[in-house]
Amino acid sequence: MITNHHFFMLGRFPTGIVLDGRQTGDLSVATFLLRTRTGVVIDEVDQFMSSAVDACSSEIVLDSRRNKDVPLLKLHEAVRGMSPGTVKELSPTLLHARYLTEFLLAALCSGDLRLRYYNGRSEASDQPQANSSMWHLAGSRDRRLICLLFPELDIPNEKEVPLELFATLNAIHPPDPARIGNEPAEYDTVPVHLDPDLQDAQNLLGRLLASRGADLLSTVRTELHTVLEERIPDAHQRSETIELLIVRVWLTELDRTLDVLRNATENLRSMGLPSAQDIAAKLGPGIGADVIRHGALGRGIYGYRVTGLDDPDKSAELTTQSLSGDPHTYTAQLGSIVALVLAGMERPVLGLSATAYFPEAVREHIRSRVKWWMTDAAEDSIRAKPHMLRNALNQPIQISGLPQHLKHSAITEMGRRLYEDVIHDELERLTEADEDRAHDAVVLNSYEHCRYMAIGIYGSGRYQDGKHRVCVAVPPDKYRRTDLQKRLPLPPGIIELTPDEFEDFPNRGEILIVPMARIARGLNIVIGIRSAITSVYLCTRPLALMTDPAELYASVNAAGLNAADTPSPAPVELLQQAREAAWARLHLIMRSAPGFVNTHRDLQKEIVAGMIIDMIQLAGRARRGGTDMTLHLVDHAFQEDSWQADLRTILRRIHQDWTPHVAQRMNDIYREALSTFLAYAGIDTDAGR
Structure with a gap:
């Protein structure tokens, strides 16, 4: 039986299949092949893994002025008719997600906020193609924001942002009320003591996230001007700083809310709720969802894009791209862990490629022992x-x-x-x-x-x-x-x-x-x-380009797995090492100097x-x-x-x-x-x- 990389990883049979004498529905191609074939041969196996990296991403429309059939709205309508316990469990997350997405798109349409593209510490370009049509991560404007908040340090584009400043920026985010006591957040890197004006900014941003029924954007923006006036005397730069702070906090909060929503909708999939299944599928891992839910990072990464701002009243749309899963382990363990989960038995998998071994190549290097090779030994060829x-x-x-x-x-x-x-x-x-x-x-x-x-x-x-x-x-x-x-x-x-x-x-x-x-x-x-x-x-x-979400995710996941490459009698500690290394790589990419010439040597x-x-x-x-x-x-x-x-x-x-x-x-x-x-x-x- 012959198929291609994408269909093997992502394909599902649209009709029922009789498997082992039983009728099965919604069966994945990978499950069918691993159950019914005695072995698998993958040509260009390094390209298979590179495709797996891309397959870890999926897109979902969060809000739209063009299409009213938005998944969050459909789920909200469906949940209203469910049991009181389900409504109580889902309403806080679902309503918060709707507030964050709908308010953000409205603010972008009205021009009160902008998702702009920054190249390092320089000011944003006002060219339309360089702004809102690109993918934006919550921290993708951090270098410019840090340079505005700490002008006395004068950090040039050729140097990395010091880790403690990056940690300070994370600490400005309002505390998550769901965190228990002094439990550290996953993005915390070093202990941070905020200056009084930044503590005030944190409190104001917290009011904006939990508005309690009022549009506080203008009020919070005005109060932030007062709070940050001594730190940033120039009014134009202060306005830019405030917008960057609000956008960063908003997208970071949206990241966390979508994580919670994904977990909640996963629990509803068994109830046959189409809207919940749609959101869970699009926010969840693209490959190996039933096997390896998360990569070394321990959670997903989200990118955001707004389109249609040339006609905002009728065409504007806010989309998120979710990246999660573990493409490296999925590929390397296809015949072992993946086959055991999907088929109940291990299968021999033979991967063929001329370029599947190159430890620094994060999209192509297969984390498995090379068993056979045929050397090209013709001199001067x-x-x-x-x-x-x-x-x-x-x-x-x-x-x-x-x-x-x-x-x-x-x-x-x-x-x-x-x-x-x-x-x-x-x-x-x-x-x-x-x-x-x-x-x-x-x-x-x-x-x-x-x-x-x-x-x-x-x-x-x-x-x-x-x-x-x-x-x-x-x-x-x-x-x-x-x-x-x-x-x-x-x-x-x-x-x-x-x-x-x-x-x-x-x-x-x-x-x-x-x-x-x-x-x-x-x-x-x-x-x-x-x-x-x-x-x-x-x-x-x-x-x-490390600005591409898939390239970033491949680097982050590979860095985590590299840190846990040695067998250990303490697997939990090993997983923690992998998680710490993955977050360290994500922080490195976010604070690295822009452009290939100035980027960190490991990334080069x-x-x-x-x-x-x-x-x-x-x-x-x-x-x-x-x-x-x-x-x-x-x-x-x-x-x-x-x-x-x-x-x-x-x-x-x-x-x-x-x-x-x-x-x-x-x-x-x-x-x-x-x-x-x-x-x-x-x-x-x-x-x-």
């Missing part, structure tokens, strides 16, 4: 070659790290120079040496970037000789494809290919311009059994490890049939070492942190691919062989 293309001002052309509005012209200029100086002559040489392999792949981060690259190559003076045809990847979805074609029409003669047509590329052209995500694990492009592609030009540095290593995984997979596209390949690193961001955040420097850090066992295992598994990147970083590739 993979080469990594840096390039420095220069623009008309003789400056190196860099794409990654540029503001979005400057990237388009830079990519176009890169396309002209790349074809003029490198690709044209290389294809001529390859045609003479081995015509079947005279094809190149030019790789960027998006379909849009691919079109700018094609425009640049077309504009090269040497392209006009007509010797080389350019193919550009386009989305498989017809509507996305049509939108791109309208916004960015291509010059005549350039061929568009959907992913399903990549196999035919050698018959259609010599240069394929394609997004990394589409080619790294895509279809093999071969003539006979040999790869048709010889050179791959990586034109933008493909970096994950994780990001680069994921990038190397993509590069190894990308190199594999050109190694089919035992052919050799060259990976050209074109974006100057790979080489720029002003802040010790270039690829060479971070690779050296990763290598230095490996234990002898890890270094040996990496060499055993990757051999030539690893040697290529270590040699690029200036590391002795013969060590450990």
Whole structure:
């Protein structure tokens, strides 16, 4: 029986199934396969886990001006007809959740509050696309807020926020009345004594959260101005601080309330209440809900987004994205813990991948012993070659790290120079040496970037000789494809290919311009059994963003599990260590300097490890049939070492942190691919062989 990753993890049978002689309903695909098959084989098992990370997130509309069929309202109506005990149990949480969500959306619609995007300590941008349409975490504006509350410390973007200031910010949140005595909150890090003005601010914010039937936003805002006037003399900065405090407290309170609501609705699922089942499913873990409810953090993470503010009265909508579960343990223990719970027995699971072992890669590293491997030991079969293309001002052309509005012209200029100086002559040489392999792949981060690259190559003076045809990847979805074609029409003669047509590329052209995500694990492009592609030009540095909730969650969960990686006779203490390490990683991400160059070194290593995984997979596209390949690193961001955040420097850090066992295992598994990147970083590739 064959299925895909997503359907295995998330699929359910829409009809009843006779299993072991009994009729079953709402059966998961994972349960069915583990019960009825004697073993499971997962191809690209590291991508399976990466998909599991994404599957840990789910979305639910909290309030809407466009759609009145909102889950919280439906649950409220359903609960009213239930027993007095159920009403008494659910009403406080449900009504508080409705107050928090409905009041927040109304305040955003009226302009009394704003969900704005901040890059570090700088002021927020007023561009619409940089504000409320993005995902917002409760603490995602903490650096700016701390700099406003403690201006005398003058914390630059290049440095982390001191932990005690982060703890002070957490302490300003009004106490949770459900906490017993002096029981510590899960986010407490160090003991904090609040200054008198911050204690007053805490009390005012507590009044706002428990308004007792009155709209206190304007009143509390005015009183906060008085309380914080001495600390923040500038009226404009004080207004900004107050808004940031209110938004942070509001979203933090909403986080906790949704946690309580999820647990409450879980208890109602057995009663067959559709509204409760809907909320429990969307706020609960996306995968392994019946097996591993929470990851190392011990609770979920929530992100919030508001849309439709161009017509707030009719279109505004507040959505939350919930992240919970444990994708790392789910994948590593699929044949053990997961199979025992779902099927009542263990099952052998064979995971296949070229890149499932890389301890720093938090989305791809499988936390299980590697049992077999086949080393790529062909010497000099993979080469990594840096390039420095220069623009008309003789400056190196860099794409990654540029503001979005400057990237388009830079990519176009890169396309002209790349074809003029490198690709044209290389294809001529390859045609003479081995015509079947005279094809190149030019790789960027998006379909849009691919079109700018094609425009640049077309504009090269040497392209006009007509010797080389350019193919550009386009989305498989017809509507996305049509939108791109309208916004960015291509010059005549350039061929568009959907992913399903990549196999035919050698018959259609010599240069394929394609997004990394589409080619790294895509279809093999071969003539006979040999790869048709010889050179791959990586034109933008493909970096994950810690502002993305899924990337953040993968880092947090992996950090917790790393802290509990050694067997112990005291499992409860081990779980506590994992929880503390996971919260420490979350705090680190929240207070880390913005941008890849300034971010914490541990996070840089994780990001680069994921990038190397993509590069190894990308190199594999050109190694089919035992052919050799060259990976050209074109974006100057790979080489720029002003802040010790270039690829060479971070690779050296990763290598230095490996234990002898890890270094040996990496060499055993990757051999030539690893040697290529270590040699690029200036590391002795013969060590450990």
